[in-house]
Amino acid sequence: MIQAISVTGLAVFTGFTGLMSLGHAAFIAVGAYTAAICTKTYGLPFIAAIPLAAIMAGLVSLVIGIPTLRAKLRSDYFTIATLGFGEAVRVLLENLSITNGARGLASLTKYSTLPRAAIALAIVVFLAKNFVFSRYGRMAIAIREDHVAAEMAGINLFNVRLRSLFFSAVCAGVGGAFHAHYIAFIQPNMFTNVQSTLLTASVVAGGIGSLTGPVIAALLFASIPELLRAAEMWRLVVYGGVLVAIMVLRPQGIFGYREINHLFRRKRPAVVAEAAGSSADGGDDS
């Protein structure tokens, strides 16, 4: 559930701008630490810590986003840059005193209850949906589809990509805040590149260019290891196996370029109906 909050953000970024990030655990970490420090050190209520965590993660995303996106790095170089960034943030957390170094922050209050996480996920998905199906999402998709044509349509690649990255980092920050107050204890080594890779795996398996797909994949993936907890050692093997199977059977992901409600209809319904001149409105608030 908590993982799904972060995955939603990453789904917006990777799925709708076409850039792959392997450093998103860093944004979760920033959110987790910010929220933890807010509640533990400053005694702020959890509800106030969440937006602060979100904003902090967003600001940190600008640190990596501005130089790399301005340089218009090729997408594979961008991915490598995020990988390095993820490590850098982790090392930083290990060496700062406010984060209590490698020992981390312990005995946090367990504010993250299931209903609260569910509400947060619903809000994040709602915002992500609005983002993706707005002019901002459309510009991001245009860049994903053909960045030369997008630029020739007057779209500023840097602005759009940075905005998407910021949005996804904010989601990850919220996810981090919930994560910290769920397990009540955080350490830098919880936020490794393996974590980032698992997030990206959810997006890819759920379907690039879809929102509901990655969210469902994240929920599934989060439950698989839980179910297999007994067979600790086989957990990641099964996990990897599932991923490989998805990639082979459905390379576009479970819901590639589609939303779950679209599976039951032929084409993009709202657009087609109105394009045909019918005034029938609505039916597209999924």
Place this chain on the structure above:
Amino acid sequence: MSDYAARVENLGKNFGGILAAEEITFQVREKEIMGIIGPNGAGKTTIFNLMTGVYPPTAGKVFLGDEDVTKLAPDVIVKKGVSRTFQNIRLFKRLTVLENVVTALDLNYPLYNIGEALFLNLPFLKGKVKRAEKDLRDKAMSYLDTVGIAHLAGNQADSLPYGLQRKLEMARALALEPKLLLLDEPAAGMNPEESMDLARLIQKVQKDFDVTVLLIEHHMDLVMYLCHHIFVMNFGRELAQGSPEEIQENPAVLKAYLGEGRSNG
């Protein structure tokens, strides 16, 4: 105010040793239809790429009106009133035909901001965002109508046959409300009849939208019918320029074309 919609001066481009363009100078007069012709590899598309900021020239300058736009990025040049189509079609493939045009409308019609997009789009608050999106779709439809593909609005862009994809590119370029429209081989793959239909469409578009057109084409009948002024390139250099009549009688042009063994491309 300059009489020229655009001009290029001594434009040159060197791709790691390949001189794709060298000492190219021409003017595009306001509201005229001008053609660039020449064999494959002559450097025609390169000129478009230099004019639209896809990459910077290694020499020379590009002007729009009186303004030097040589070093500007594509999205900035678009804002100054230049739009184009691509020889190797570049649509937003997985978007619908209509959405391709809507995307381009954003430049001149950014109808709502990020806050409204994120928070105002509630099912029970069918306000500004919904209305704006509807307006954009209606407007986009009118551009599809212009090029004659309105009935395909809901189809995925890459499902159209190539000829129609080129028309969709034209609709998308027009939606940017350009002053100067660059068309890179708009009639590629069309038979003579279709290409003359397209010629009439381009003529109509030029009048109705009051634009200046610069086009690259191999169909000589289309070029001779449409263009007031023709620029001929060969091996990255100017071979000739002038009126259609002058070009048809120019010995250098005849030699280049006949020497290559091609009648009319």
